[in-house]
Amino acid sequence: MATTAVAAPERENYLNKQYGISSWLLTTDHKRIALLYLVTITLFFFIGGFFALLIRLELLTPEGDLVLADTYNRLFTMHGQVMVFFFLIPAVPAVLGNFLIPIMIGAKDLAFPRINLLSWYLLVIGGVLMVYTILAGGVDTGWTFYTPLSTHFLDSHVITAALAIFVAGFSSILTGLNFIVTIHKMRAPGMTWSRLPLFVWANYATAIIQVLGTPVLAITLMLVALERIFNLGIFNPQLGGDPLLFQHLFWFYSHPAVYIMILPGMGVVSEVVACFSRKRVFGYRAMALAVIAIAVLGFLVWAHHMFVAGMSLYAGLAFSLLSYFVAIPSAVKVFNWTATMYKGSISYTTPMLYAFGFIGLFTMGGLTGLFLACLGIDVHVTDTYFVIAHFHYIMVGGMVMAYLGGMHFWWPKISGRMYPESWGKLAALIIFIGFNLTFFPQFVLGYLGMPRRYWQYSPEFQVLNVLSTAGATILAVGYLLPMAYFLWSMRYGKPAPANPWAAAGLEWTVSSPPTTFNFDETPVVTTEAYNYDELPEVPVER
Amino acid sequence: MMGMWIFLITEIMFFGGMFFGYMIYRYFYYNAWAAGSQHMDFWWGTINTVVLLCSSLSMAMAVRSAQLGQRKSIAVLSLITILFGLAFLGIKAIEYHGHWIAHEFPGSRFQWEGPYSNEVQLFFSFYWAMTGFHALHMVIGVGLVSYIAWHGWKGRYGPHYYNPVENVGLYWHFVDIVWIYLYPLLYLISHQRVLG
Numbered sequence: 001m002a003t004t005a006v007a008a009p010e011r012e013n014y015l016n017k018q019y020g021i022s023s024w025l026l027t028t029d030h031k032r033i034a035l036l037y038l039v040t041i042t043l044f045f046f047i048g049g050f051f052a053l054l055i056r057l058e059l060l061t062p063e064g065d066l067v068l069a070d071t072y073n074r075l076f077t078m079h080g081q082v083m084v085f086f087f088l089i090p091a092v093p094a095v096l097g098n099f100l101i102p103i104m105i106g107a108k109d110l111a112f113p114r115i116n117l118l119s120w121y122l123l124v125i126g127g128v129l130m131v132y133t134i135l136a137g138g139v140d141t142g143w144t145f146y147t148p149l150s151t152h153f154l155d156s157h158v159i160t161a162a163l164a165i166f167v168a169g170f171s172s173i174l175t176g177l178n179f180i181v182t183i184h185k186m187r188a189p190g191m192t193w194s195r196l197p198l199f200v201w202a203n204y205a206t207a208i209i210q211v212l213g214t215p216v217l218a219i220t221l222m223l224v225a226l227e228r229i230f231n232l233g234i235f236n237p238q239l240g241g242d243p244l245l246f247q248h249l250f251w252f253y254s255h256p257a258v259y260i261m262i263l264p265g266m267g268v269v270s271e272v273v274a275c276f277s278r279k280r281v282f283g284y285r286a287m288a289l290a291v292i293a294i295a296v297l298g299f300l301v302w303a304h305h306m307f308v309a310g311m312s313l314y315a316g317l318a319f320s321l322l323s324y325f326v327a328i329p330s331a332v333k334v335f336n337w338t339a340t341m342y343k344g345s346i347s348y349t350t351p352m353l354y355a356f357g358f359i360g361l362f363t364m365g366g367l368t369g370l371f372l373a374c375l376g377i378d379v380h381v382t383d384t385y386f387v388i389a390h391f392h393y394i395m396v397g398g399m400v401m402a403y404l405g406g407m408h409f410w411w412p413k414i415s416g417r418m419y420p421e422s423w424g425k426l427a428a429l430i431i432f433i434g435f436n437l438t439f440f441p442q443f444v445l446g447y448l449g450m451p452r453r454y455w456q457y458s459p460e461f462q463v464l465n466v467l468s469t470a471g472a473t474i475l476a477v478g479y480l481l482p483m484a485y486f487l488w489s490m491r492y493g494k495p496a497p498a499n500p501w502a503a504a505g506l507e508w509t510v511s512s513p514p515t516t517f518n519f520d521e522t523p524v525v526t527t528e529a530y531n532y533d534e535l536p537e538v539p540v541e542r
Numbered sequence: 543m544m545g546m547w548i549f550l551i552t553e554i555m556f557f558g559g560m561f562f563g564y565m566i567y568r569y570f571y572y573n574a575w576a577a578g579s580q581h582m583d584f585w586w587g588t589i590n591t592v593v594l595l596c597s598s599l600s601m602a603m604a605v606r607s608a609q610l611g612q613r614k615s616i617a618v619l620s621l622i623t624i625l626f627g628l629a630f631l632g633i634k635a636i637e638y639h640g641h642w643i644a645h646e647f648p649g650s651r652f653q654w655e656g657p658y659s660n661e662v663q664l665f666f667s668f669y670w671a672m673t674g675f676h677a678l679h680m681v682i683g684v685g686l687v688s689y690i691a692w693h694g695w696k697g698r699y700g701p702h703y704y705n706p707v708e709n710v711g712l713y714w715h716f717v718d719i720v721w722i723y724l725y726p727l728l729y730l731i732s733h734q735r736v737l738g
Contacts, residue, residue: 112545177548184544215552219559223671230649232667233660234563240574240660245566249559 013416013513028113029516034099035414036120037090042483044086044127047134049476051079056438056469064456072455073140074156078133080143081161085168086127088395089257092264093175093210094119096406097203099414101179103507104197106188106525108517111181119174126168133160142453144254147235147246151227159228162221169214169221172260176210179203188506190525197505197529198287202267205291209256209263209298217253220246247309251302259298261395262362263291265402266333269355272409273337275503276352277344280530283336290329290336297326307378316375323373330366334359349501350424354405357432361397365390368443383453386446392439401431404482411486412500416513417493423485431478437471504530546709550716557675557720564668564727567661574661578669579731581646583637587729590633591721597626598718601711604690608699608707616694616707620687623714627684634677641666669728676724679717686710 014031024032054075058066067075098116102109110116133139139161141150150158183204187196223234224246233239235246274281281287303311303319337359346352368390371377381387411419441464446452450461457465499508506525510518527534568575600622607615645653648667656662690710693699699707 115545173552177545177552180548181544211548211552212555215556216559219556222675223560223563226667226671230667232648233664234667238660240567240571240664242566242570245563249562252559 011511012515013511014516015416015513017516026117028109028117030098030102030109030113030116031414031514031516033116033120034095037094037098037123040120040123040127041087041090041095044082045479047131048079048083048087049479051075051082052472053476055079056472058455059457059465060469062457062459062462062465067455069455070140073142073453074138076453077140077142078138081139081165082130082134083395084143084257084261085165086123086130088261088399089168089172090123090175091261091399091403092268092406093179093203093206093260094123094171096199096268096403096410097179097206097264098175100410100507101182101200101203102186103510103514103518104200104505105183105186105191106506106519106523107182107186108519110178111186112178115174116178119171119178122167122171122174126164126166126171129160129164129167133157133164136160144250145221145224145246146250147224147227147243148237148241151224151235152231159225162225166218166221169218172210173214173218176207176214179207180211183207188523188525192525194285194288195525195527195529196288197267198270198281198284198291199264199267201288202263202270202291205295206260206263208292209260209295213253213256213260213299216249217257220249220253223249244306244310247306248303251305252299255302255305256295256298258391258394259294261399263294265358265399265406266291268402268406268409269337269358270333271503271505272351272355272405273340273359274530274532275409275501276347276349276355277341278347278532279340279344280528280532281336282339282342283332284529286332287336290332293329294326297322297329301326304373304378307375308382320373320375324370327366327370327373330362334363334366348425349408350419350421350428351405351409353425353428353432354401354408357401357428357435358398358405361393361401361435365393365398368393381446383451384446385442385450385452388452389439389442389446392442397435397439401435404428404431407482407486409501410507411489412496413507413512413514415486415490415493416496416511417489418496418500419482419489419493420485423481427478427481427485430474430481434471434474434476434478438468438475439471441465441467441471502535504532504535543705543708543712546712550712553679553716553720557672560668560672560675561723561727564672567664567668568727568731571658571661571664574658575665576732577656577658578662578665579729580733581641581644582669582729583640584729586633586637587725590630591725593626593630593633594718594721597623597630598715600626601687601714604694605704605707605711608690608694608704609701611700613694613697616699617691620691620694623687624684624691627680627687631677631680631684634673641669672724673728676717676720679720683710683714683717686713 014029024036027033054067055072058064058072058075064072098110136157139156139158141154141156141158145158145162183196183200226232227234227236233241235241235243237243270281270287301319301323303315304323307316307320337355368386372381372387372390408419408424411417445461445464445468448461450457496512498511500512501508506523509523600619604616604619604623607619641647645651646666647670648663652663652666654662687710690707694707
């Protein structure tokens with residue numbers, strides 16, 4: 001790559017190579033597709049967040065006074081469906097994974113660039129269907145679509161919502177397929193499996209889950225739609241059907257789905273922690289095996305969502321035990337990140353702050369998951385705010401923080417600009433405070449017995465609910481800040497060098513932003529993944 | 543190739559959900575399942591099975607022709623495959639028509655003389671859903687093989703490039719295997735007249 005000392009014309013990169021809307025909408029460049037995804041999922045984050053805001057406003061007072069009960073049902077349903085299927089599931093894989101995986105393995109693009117673009121279009125089409133569903137009045141089944149409520153007793157737009165998710169599901173399947181083939185077949189010479197960055201391993205494990213799990217959701221939603229249209233009876237007890245069959249089929253996907261949501265975030269944390277401890281990740285092999293173990297074990301625990309649904313006690317015992325097992329690889333990862341930091345040279349940059357937040361909050365979320373996996377406790381706290389707090393600790397405290405950490409870490413690479421570091425730290429702090437204020441009270445609320453999905457509650461719960469809503473507004477401010485300063489930085493941010501963090505990894509050897517085909521010559525890899533002891537100790541950009 | 547294998551694995555998971563539901567209900571409602579199965583047209587189903595097996599043979603031969611760059615063979619064998627596929631779909635249409643006029647379609651239309659009416663309706667729900675999705679995949683398959691036939695005739699495939707033919711072949715064999723499972727599960731449950 002020619003290094004010119006001239007300030008004048010900007011070097012050609014993937015952003016300025018071609019202008020015009022069709023060069024974006026018809027691109028096959030994985031980096032451009034990643035940005036298309038970024039815009040799309042940010043939009044859906046706003047939509048899902050809007051519903052969350054309304055929920056929290058309603059819950060300021062014990063009475064149901066802001067919206068009708070039926071409306072409230074639609075609010076929490078749409079919040080869940082939009083956030084899960086149109087934000088969390090695509091987030092890290094489709095944005096950061098798409099952008100980084102080819103570069104990290106030394107390839108020019110993914111294995112199937114046009115399928116990559118198709119994946120994005122599928123998400124958009126699913127999104128349009130979902131927006132239509134919302135505008136037409138939404139769905140009130142809960143994001144879980146439980147039967148026979150969803151198939152026989154409601155007249156809301158179940159079918160269009162199911163169709164929207166069905167289409168978005170294929171987006172997820174194709175992305176997973178693309179990643180698996182890419183990682184298997186397109187690694188540069190010398191990039192052996194044991195030299196892959198852990199971010200790649202994490203996305204690989206995620207892709208396996210996407211490919212194996214999502215089709216089951218697809219067929220389940222299809223059956224729900226057919227049941228509604230033709231009044232079939234597969235899930236209707238009055239006709240000999242079994243509602244629990246739906247739950248088994250649904251959770252067979254939806255439990256692994258939560259691992260689709262969290263594993264890429266874990267990959268981000270591995271990269272960030274290594275860089276800002278100036279140390280290789282402790283226990284690389286264990287970390288790689290752990291993500292695979294989580295993916296595999298994650299398929300074996302689905303019925304822990306059904307302990308009180310009418311399942312046999314012995315099944316409950318089995319799934320409870322398996323759920324304890326799946327915590328083990330997650331714990332291994334937390335310990336290894338901690339060990340990575342031990343005697344490392346820590347820099348408290350914005351991505352690192354998010355990584356710290358992830359490790360702490362994911363641990364809390366994970367431990368409370370073990371509370372829930374314990375049959376005796378679950379009987380008491382299931383379908384209460386305890387569960388809600390548990391999964392929000394993992395999905396928001398964990399995943400969204402990892403996503404933001406990754407966005408900050410790789411922003412210079414993606415945009416060629418530095419974001420303002422002080423604002424970054426401020427936003428991270430606000431998000432951390434806002435998050436805990438929002439969701440910690442919910443653990444207490446759930447333990448005290450406040451049920452989920454209720455639009456009114458007993459007056460003694462009000463104080464904690466008010467705290468939670470206050471936290472939510474702080475959290476909202478925290479989320480708006482990065483959106484603002486990332487946009488600001490695209491025009492006014494300091495131009496970024498190729499490797500502002502002095503990080504290890506092939507992505508930091510190419511320019512910021514990269515050229516369309518990433519590498520001028522195929523790189524040859526000779527070192528392990530986190531060769532920080534060989535890299536110069538360069539002061540981090542402040 | 544790897545991409546196609548992974549895609550087929552997703553298809554296994556997709557059909558697998560329906561197979562799982564089928565197995566659960568067959569366990570609970572065996573008599574109804576057996577009764578429903580006896581109303582399947584054994585001979586059409588068997589003929590269809592033979593038809594699909596032959597189509598897989600011609601498809602495999604088409605792949606071989608592509609590897610050898612035999613333009614005409616690719617086109618002819620692909621066309622034979624398509625003909626078998628269309629024959630399958632035609633026979634399926636005859637069967638569907640038969641079930642339809644016999645009121646063996648679930649929902650408000652359903653009528654059944656005999657016990658276990660609700661459970662037999664469940665059986666037919668699975669029958670129509672599983673064979674319906676299978677038929678949909680057959681239609682897509684016919685489209686894909688047509689594409690191969692056309693480009694094979696134009697001379698696109700040879701020892702240097704026959705990947706698409708292999709991939710379509712894989713897809714076609716997969717759809718065939720799904721039918722191999724569907725046939726015994728739907729048509730061959732029991733021939734004992736189960737009463738009461």
